[in-house]
Amino acid sequence: MNKTIEEINGKIRNGEAVILNAEEIIGYVAEHGIKKTAKNVDVVTTATFGPMCSSGAFLNFGHSDPPIRMTKTWLNDVPAYSGIAAVDAYIGATELSESEGMAYGGAHVIQDLIDKKPVKLRATSYGTDCYPRREIETFITIENLNQAYLFNPRNAYQNYAAATNSSKKTIYTYMGKLMPNMGNVTYSSAGQLSPLLNDPYCRTIGIGTRIFLAGAEGYVAWHGTQHNPQRQRLANGTPSGPAATIAVIGDLKKMSTKYLRAATFYNYGVSLYVGIGIPIPVIDEEMVEFLSVKDEDIYTEIFDYSVQRRNKPSYGKVNYGQLRSGNVELRGEKVLTGCLSSYKTALEIADVLKSWIIKKSFYLTNPVCQLPSEQKVNVLNVLSEDEL
Amino acid sequence: MATKRLVLTFPEKIVTKPITYRLVKDFDIQFNILRAEITADIEGKILLELKGDKDKIEAGINYLLSEGITIQDASKDIIIDKEKCVNCGLCPSLCITKALIINRQSYELVFEKNKCILCGFCENCCPVNAIKLKI
Numbered sequence: 001m002n003k004t005i006e007e008i009n010g011k012i013r014n015g016e017a018v019i020l021n022a023e024e025i026i027g028y029v030a031e032h033g034i035k036k037t038a039k040n041v042d043v044v045t046t047a048t049f050g051p052m053c054s055s056g057a058f059l060n061f062g063h064s065d066p067p068i069r070m071t072k073t074w075l076n077d078v079p080a081y082s083g084i085a086a087v088d089a090y091i092g093a094t095e096l097s098e099s100e101g102m103a104y105g106g107a108h109v110i111q112d113l114i115d116k117k118p119v120k121l122r123a124t125s126y127g128t129d130c131y132p133r134r135e136i137e138t139f140i141t142i143e144n145l146n147q148a149y150l151f152n153p154r155n156a157y158q159n160y161a162a163a164t165n166s167s168k169k170t171i172y173t174y175m176g177k178l179m180p181n182m183g184n185v186t187y188s189s190a191g192q193l194s195p196l197l198n199d200p201y202c203r204t205i206g207i208g209t210r211i212f213l214a215g216a217e218g219y220v221a222w223h224g225t226q227h228n229p230q231r232q233r234l235a236n237g238t239p240s241g242p243a244a245t246i247a248v249i250g251d252l253k254k255m256s257t258k259y260l261r262a263a264t265f266y267n268y269g270v271s272l273y274v275g276i277g278i279p280i281p282v283i284d285e286e287m288v289e290f291l292s293v294k295d296e297d298i299y300t301e302i303f304d305y306s307v308q309r310r311n312k313p314s315y316g317k318v319n320y321g322q323l324r325s326g327n328v329e330l331r332g333e334k335v336l337t338g339c340l341s342s343y344k345t346a347l348e349i350a351d352v353l354k355s356w357i358i359k360k361s362f363y364l365t366n367p368v369c370q371l372p373s374e375q376k377v378n379v380l381n382v383l384s385e386d387e388l
Numbered sequence: 389m390a391t392k393r394l395v396l397t398f399p400e401k402i403v404t405k406p407i408t409y410r411l412v413k414d415f416d417i418q419f420n421i422l423r424a425e426i427t428a429d430i431e432g433k434i435l436l437e438l439k440g441d442k443d444k445i446e447a448g449i450n451y452l453l454s455e456g457i458t459i460q461d462a463s464k465d466i467i468i469d470k471e472k473c474v475n476c477g478l479c480p481s482l483c484i485t486k487a488l489i490i491n492r493q494s495y496e497l498v499f500e501k502n503k504c505i506l507c508g509f510c511e512n513c514c515p516v517n518a519i520k521l522k523i
Contacts, residue, residue: 050476051515176513176515177509177512177513184481264517266512271515273516326486336484337481338476338478339477340515342474342476342495343477347495
């Protein structure tokens with residue numbers, strides 16, 4: 001039995017919609033089968049909460065008197081990009097403080113803004129006839145910004161690699177602290193709860209899809225950078241490595257630091273934990289098959305991060321059930337595993353989204369446009385102009 | 389039989405004294421050195437697990453204090469800030485004694501103090517700075 005988004009929204013409006021989270025659907029399908037689930041269940045809420053470096057926020061400060069065309073801009077000593085209009089800036093999550101280094105970065109500025117803390121704004125300019133001021137130093141809060149919106153170019157990766165370290169020394173990476181001699185394995189995915197692993201071919205998630213973004217309503221704006229939908233897939237549709245990605249947008253003023261948190265990876269740098277929840281409409285039986293995917297059915301590959309090259313040697317594939325158990329076998333030995341993304345918070349987000357839909361404060365959307373299904377990822381080669 | 393985990397801080401002048409030998413010889417205390425940071429001419433620290441008769445451990449501790457050693461209860465020295473923790477589960481991958489684990493039902497980070505040997509591997513791994521180690 002097929003359902004349209006409009007029919008599902010009608011059921012939400014009438015208080016008749018059946019909504020499960022992406023963990024609950026697994027048991028439901030096991031008990032009732034595909035056909036019955038497709039008929040009975042209307043929406044499955046998926047979510048993820050993990051460090052997503054490709055994140056940041058656009059801010060508009062309003063004009064000072066006399067006005068300034070900000071050329072270089074700092075927020076709490078963290079450089080923000082202001083090579084756009086006079087008082088617009090983009091604060092990137094991973095940008096480091098010029099005074100505090102890795103202890104404080106763009107992600108922390110974003111977190112402080114959401115928490116309504118005063119943030120020091122400093123900007124310089126060359127001065128023009130229309131914007132004579134050459135420098136400014138003042139304090140702002142999120143409340144007196146005209147606009148503050150999160151715009152993350154790449155989030156919610158459909159799967160990601162796992163990491164280990166075969167070298168003799170501890171290494172510090174964006175996959176966390178990796179102990180020598182393959183002392184641990186780290187990974188980062190919500191697995192069976194993850195939005196894009198529950199809709200592997202992006203049938204229902206596309207441009208314009210309304211989502212939960214860090215505690216507020218947000219939208220899928222575009223496909224994310226490094227979107228790689230053509231990666232090899234298992235029969236259940238899931239890829240065994242990083243594949244599809246999304247760019248997301250939402251109002252920072254409405255977000256909560258419960259679901260948007262600054263992080264520092266020791267000796268690596270700053271990142272931002274982003275909470276994303278996506279409701280997936282149960283439009284047909286095929287969708288139920290995808291949604292019933294569980295950790296044991298989703299595989300990733302363990303790579304050696306001590307090899308400082310683009311292509312790293314692989315130590316084989318493991319599934320998320322094994323990874324989540326706390327250890328995996330690597331070359332015949334049990335190795336401890338650790339996750340960068342929080343399953344607990346992801347589950348909480350899936351349930352918050354479910355409650356929004358039940359309360360009729362959140363309705364599902366048809367994508368305005370599908371995400372590209374035929375893109376590949378290019379590499380960067382060092383070339384002279386005539387080698388291109 | 390009682391068990392106690394202590395962090396002993398040795399002042400510079402007694403680093404070279406055979407303190408732990410006296411614990412065995414005079415107080416019949418079994419000990420296990422879980423961690424040590426000692427150099428001959430500066431202050432040293434040892435994380436010890438003591439096993440023995442309750443009264444004898446007490447007497448042993450008094451002896452250590454009389455030698456000018458500072459004693460801290462080891463189980464108090466690692467602090468997980470529950471407000472900051474996002475329950476990601478990165479630190480369990482560094483915890484060789486499994487004192488830090490993600491509970492499979494609640495998905496929450498659980499810290500079992502009595503398993504911790506204060507190795508300190510976890511301290512700088514926390515992305516949200518929720519782990520503080522004091523030794």
